Amino acid sequence: MSIDYQERIPNNVDLNSDRRLQRALEHWQPKFIDWWKELGPESFQAADVFLRTAVSVDAQGWASYGFVKMPDYRWGIFLADRVADRTIGFGDEMGKPVWQEVPGEYRSTLRRLIVTQGDTEPASVEQQRRLGLICPSLYDLRNLFQVNVEEGRHLWAMVYLLHAYFGRDGREEAEEMLYRHAGDANNPRILSTFNEPIDDWLSFFMFTYFTDRDGKYQLKSLAESAFDPLSRTCTFMLTEEAHHMFVGETGIGRVVQRTVEKMQELKSDDPALLRRHGVIDLPTVQRYINFWFSSALDLFGAEISSNAANYFGTGLKGRPDEASYADHSLLATEHTLYRPDGKGGVEAETVVARSAVNHMTRDAYAKDCEIGVKRWNRTLEKAGIDFRFQLPSDRFRRTIGVWANVPTDTQGNPISAAEFERRRGEFLPSAEDRAYVKSLMQPVTEPGKMAAWIAPPARGIDNKPVEYEYVHLQ
Ligand SMILES: [Fe+2]
Ligand SMILES: [Fe+2]
Numbered sequence: 001m002s003i004d005y006q007e008r009i010p011n012n013v014d015l016n017s018d019r020r021l022q023r024a025l026e027h028w029q030p031k032f033i034d035w036w037k038e039l040g041p042e043s044f045q046a047a048d049v050f051l052r053t054a055v056s057v058d059a060q061g062w063a064s065y066g067f068v069k070m071p072d073y074r075w076g077i078f079l080a081d082r083v084a085d086r087t088i089g090f091g092d093e094m095g096k097p098v099w100q101e102v103p104g105e106y107r108s109t110l111r112r113l114i115v116t117q118g119d120t121e122p123a124s125v126e127q128q129r130r131l132g133l134i135c136p137s138l139y140d141l142r143n144l145f146q147v148n149v150e151e152g153r154h155l156w157a158m159v160y161l162l163h164a165y166f167g168r169d170g171r172e173e174a175e176e177m178l179y180r181h182a183g184d185a186n187n188p189r190i191l192s193t194f195n196e197p198i199d200d201w202l203s204f205f206m207f208t209y210f211t212d213r214d215g216k217y218q219l220k221s222l223a224e225s226a227f228d229p230l231s232r233t234c235t236f237m238l239t240e241e242a243h244h245m246f247v248g249e250t251g252i253g254r255v256v257q258r259t260v261e262k263m264q265e266l267k268s269d270d271p272a273l274l275r276r277h278g279v280i281d282l283p284t285v286q287r288y289i290n291f292w293f294s295s296a297l298d299l300f301g302a303e304i305s306s307n308a309a310n311y312f313g314t315g316l317k318g319r320p321d322e323a324s325y326a327d328h329s330l331l332a333t334e335h336t337l338y339r340p341d342g343k344g345g346v347e348a349e350t351v352v353a354r355s356a357v358n359h360m361t362r363d364a365y366a367k368d369c370e371i372g373v374k375r376w377n378r379t380l381e382k383a384g385i386d387f388r389f390q391l392p393s394d395r396f397r398r399t400i401g402v403w404a405n406v407p408t409d410t411q412g413n414p415i416s417a418a419e420f421e422r423r424r425g426e427f428l429p430s431a432e433d434r435a436y437v438k439s440l441m442q443p444v445t446e447p448g449k450m451a452a453w454i455a456p457p458a459r460g461i462d463n464k465p466v467e468y469e470y471v472h473l474q
């Protein structure tokens with residue numbers, strides 16, 4: 001169904017035909033706008049921003065570009081088209097028709113899954129709200145705002161499901177989404193990663209590369225859900241998510257590019273010298289990777305999880321690209337993972353595969369993370385630089401799962417707590433690293449100009465040149 005932009009709430013779910021639902025959402029809408037104005041991007045609410053908006057949900061050409069003031073962005077409800085005769089693709093109900101309504105026995109579990117996903121969307125907008133003030137270019141500023149408005153739309157996607165399928169509890173949960181705030185001591189966001197402020201652009205690029213990619217894998221798992229409206233919502237959200245990860249991958253790539261140019265010019269890899277010349281040395285970038293990758297892994301939950309097994313068995317949440325696997329029951333196969341043996345070594349543990357769904361999803365995620373690492377390394381290789389980026393081991397700096405609070409080096413070798421502390425500055429960004437990166441964050445807002453620590457992008461947005469005035473500042 002095409003998107004109706006004549007409505008107060010743009011949608012392709014025929015909202016018109018359900019007056020009660022329409023009125024409930026129209027009641028929530030001004031609260032959302034108030035939240036956006038108060039906790040969305042600071043200082044840029046009156047600027048005209050070159051943004052894309054969904055005009056249809058099919059794979060080709062769903063986006064239209066134009067200037068819009070962010071509070072006027074047409075947030076709406078867009079679901080991917082219904083797949084005729086879709087059946088459940090995994091678990092105990094495999095082969096049965098998918099659900100168009102929520103089965104009573106799964107109501108609270110499903111609501112919890114939707115609320116947890118939904119809560120991350122406005123959280124990231126709040127975390128990133130001050131980044132515009134220190135943007136490296138208008139091109140980047142525009143990309144930040146594109147990500148922010150789409151995370152706002154992802155909140156709409158989850159709020160729609162809550163309103164449409166969960167009655168009064170759903171409406172209450174939708175209200176709560178606007179009352180919890182990232183970093184609020186009394187009323188924080190649900191997942192701890194989403195309470196940390198993102199106050200420099202290297203962190204923003206790491207967030208969009210690693211954390212938004214966790215979002216991709218959560219959405220892919222939910223897109224497999226037997227609850228069809230959730231599946232269709234997540235399928236469309238994934239098309240928007242791709243741009244967020246593009247921002248992260250190219251952002252980090254441009255930082256690396258700029259540093260490489262400086263290294264060649266100075267014929268040096270000395271971090272102190274490079275810092276005096278205003279670029280981010282490669283070991284610092286690696287430490288940021290170590291930090292963000294390890295914190296993203298925790299978002300997948302414990303490797304062995306009865307909750308995940310339960311979601312899988314009941315059909316609530318599958319694995320990303322479930323159809324690409326051979327076994328969709330996971331009761332007759334086993335899965336082996338490695339855990340600390342409690343004596344400073346490692347031992348194998350074999351469990352029924354259904355208990356290890358989180359582990360499989362996380363492995364698929366880690367593999368996907370390698371793609372960018374390879375691209376960044378190609379830049380180094382081409383420049384004749386020996387340094388190579390590497391994802392840290394999935395045992396490194398974990399706070400959840402079998403490796404929780406077991407100190408290891410970035411290769412995953414168990415080490416003593418004392419050694420970890422001694423080498424902390426080798427593994428993770430130090431206060432000094434962070435202060436240095438922050439010191440570089442001076443706003444650059446002249447069209448086409450870039451901050452000195454980042455290379456320009458290879459191309460602009462929507463075939464516009466890089467020098468295009470992507471944001472009209474007031
Ligand atoms: Fe999102
Ligand atoms: Fe995102």
